[in-house]
Amino acid sequence: MMNKTFKKEGWAKALEGLKDKLKVYVPVKEGDFHNFRLLGNGRKPNFEFQNTRLSPKSVVLPQSERMFEYTLDESKEDAHVVKEALKDFSSQAIVGIRPCDAFSFELVRINFDNPQFRDPWWIRRMESTTLVGFGCNDPCASCFCTSVGNGPFSEKGLDALMVDLGDRFLVKSLTPKGKAFLEQTEFGAEADDAALKRAASLSGEAEKKITSKVPTEQLRGKVVNELFSAPFWERVSFACINCGTCTFLCPTCWCFDIQDEVYRKEGDRIRNWDACMFPLFTLHGSGHNPRDKKLQRVRQRFMHKLKYYVDKYGNGPACVGCGRCVQFCPVNIDIRKVFELMNGK
Amino acid sequence: VADPVPEQEGVNPFKDVEVLEKKSPEEKRKFFTQLVSSCLRCYACRNACPLCYCPTCFVDESRPQWVGKSTDPVDTMTFHFLRAYHCAGRCTDCGACERVCPVGISMRQFTKKLNKDAFDLFGWEAGTRPDQRPPLDVYRVDDYNEFVK
Numbered sequence: 001m002m003n004k005t006f007k008k009e010g011w012a013k014a015l016e017g018l019k020d021k022l023k024v025y026v027p028v029k030e031g032d033f034h035n036f037r038l039l040g041n042g043r044k045p046n047f048e049f050q051n052t053r054l055s056p057k058s059v060v061l062p063q064s065e066r067m068f069e070y071t072l073d074e075s076k077e078d079a080h081v082v083k084e085a086l087k088d089f090s091s092q093a094i095v096g097i098r099p100c101d102a103f104s105f106e107l108v109r110i111n112f113d114n115p116q117f118r119d120p121w122w123i124r125r126m127e128s129t130t131l132v133g134f135g136c137n138d139p140c141a142s143c144f145c146t147s148v149g150n151g152p153f154s155e156k157g158l159d160a161l162m163v164d165l166g167d168r169f170l171v172k173s174l175t176p177k178g179k180a181f182l183e184q185t186e187f188g189a190e191a192d193d194a195a196l197k198r199a200a201s202l203s204g205e206a207e208k209k210i211t212s213k214v215p216t217e218q219l220r221g222k223v224v225n226e227l228f229s230a231p232f233w234e235r236v237s238f239a240c241i242n243c244g245t246c247t248f249l250c251p252t253c254w255c256f257d258i259q260d261e262v263y264r265k266e267g268d269r270i271r272n273w274d275a276c277m278f279p280l281f282t283l284h285g286s287g288h289n290p291r292d293k294k295l296q297r298v299r300q301r302f303m304h305k306l307k308y309y310v311d312k313y314g315n316g317p318a319c320v321g322c323g324r325c326v327q328f329c330p331v332n333i334d335i336r337k338v339f340e341l342m343n344g345k
Numbered sequence: 346v347a348d349p350v351p352e353q354e355g356v357n358p359f360k361d362v363e364v365l366e367k368k369s370p371e372e373k374r375k376f377f378t379q380l381v382s383s384c385l386r387c388y389a390c391r392n393a394c395p396l397c398y399c400p401t402c403f404v405d406e407s408r409p410q411w412v413g414k415s416t417d418p419v420d421t422m423t424f425h426f427l428r429a430y431h432c433a434g435r436c437t438d439c440g441a442c443e444r445v446c447p448v449g450i451s452m453r454q455f456t457k458k459l460n461k462d463a464f465d466l467f468g469w470e471a472g473t474r475p476d477q478r479p480p481l482d483v484y485r486v487d488d489y490n491e492f493v494k
Binding site: 031261 | 383387414449
């Protein structure tokens with residue numbers, strides 16, 4: 001394994017130098033917040049953030065992805081033949097991903113890559129992606145990663161980990177992929193013991209800063225039907241306005257909808273992120289909607305993450321504790337409270 | 346609790362709209378494209394809006410489907426433009442839409458222009474006269490449009 005340190009401007013230059021070899025996604029400041037964007041077009045990485053507004057899940061599972069294409073033009077030989085649309089699987093790296101968001105790929109993998117189903121595009125994109133994490137020196141007040149299986153300096157799912165040492169970054173490789181990434185970078189220096197020691201102490205300090213905790217130990221033993229018909233859903237869902245903020249901001253929400261879009265005689269089959277908060281999510285062709293009340297939809301979202309996922313895969317919960325839904329829910333529905341309710345007696 | 350605050354005078358609530366009005370159609374297009382470029386189509390703005398009460402929003406219609414569901418900028422623009430026009434003369438500029446937007450879009454840039462038009466053309470300020478119908482909902486003999494006369 002390889003450990004390097006970079007002066008801050010050296011790291012920016014090193015990433016700039018990589019962008020011709022692979023697609024480099026970095027946090028970019030846009031207005032009041034950061035999001036991951038492809039390096040290039042004069043964009044500058046900015047590592048002064050607690051977390052990006054959106055997780056970088058779209059780099060692997062785009063919000064809209066053209067799956068297939070077809071023509072309805074019967075003068076053409078291949079009319080009505082559905083063909084796979086051209087996709088880009090070239091090497092890419094997400095640099096500056098927080099450990100919680102990296103861990104989300106581990107949780108989501110079971111949906112896209114399991115003995116029964118293999119999503120070829122998700123898998124190939126994951127294979128071509130190097131995740132360079134970024135330890136959280138200052139976790140948000142709404143973070144609770146340490147109670148859901150990861151932490152501010154967790155290395156789960158990561159190929160390398162960056163640590164902000166103040167005047168410079170320490171970058172540690174964790175996998176062969178991460179090492180290969182680091183080997184390609186310029187402007188780095190062999191990390192000294194002081195840097196490694198400082199990183200270790202920052203990690204310990206960061207964990208102590210996470211004061212939000214959620215209980216999870218009872219979830220597995222709970223009876224599904226009892227949780228399903230628990231009286232607390234009325235209260236939990238009361239204020240919900242049925243928007244998709246929580247789902248779209250959530251790094252572990254993976255549901256999608258497949259739509260055909262035809263312009264004149266050319267058609268695309270597109271998959272788009274969907275949200276179980278939308279009534280349309282479960283609307284049947286017959287007009288019947290098995291989840292036509294918001295209580296049912298809110299319950300579904302939490303039951304899926306905290307109970308169905310846990311039961312089905314013997315893993316989870318399907319939450320990484322990033323706290324985005326807590327921060328950005330327009331009506332302050334707090335998943336930490338729901339953990340307590342579902343895990344309670 | 347506190348002393349009365351003097352009524353403010355000479356306040357122009359449409360300063361930003363006036364800046365926008367001076368732009369060329371091309372510049373406006375660029376401005377609006379940029380404005381909604383980060384939209385996730387989560388519809389928090391619509392759902393928080395006290396005006397939006399349709400049982401099924403036009404973007405949720407599937408038979409027929411009026412608007413594409415992908416992140417194609419044309420579809421995103423269609424959503425925002427249609428929503429704004431649908432609120433013309435009824436939006437009170439309460440700002441709920443902007444407050445709930447998870448990606449900080451100032452969608453009041455759309456509705457405020459329409460509020461200004463409602464004021465300039467019909468002398469109408471939404472929410473100030475509960476006994477009157479909004480201007481796009483009534484026939485008036487003094488309407489400025491020739492075609493309705």
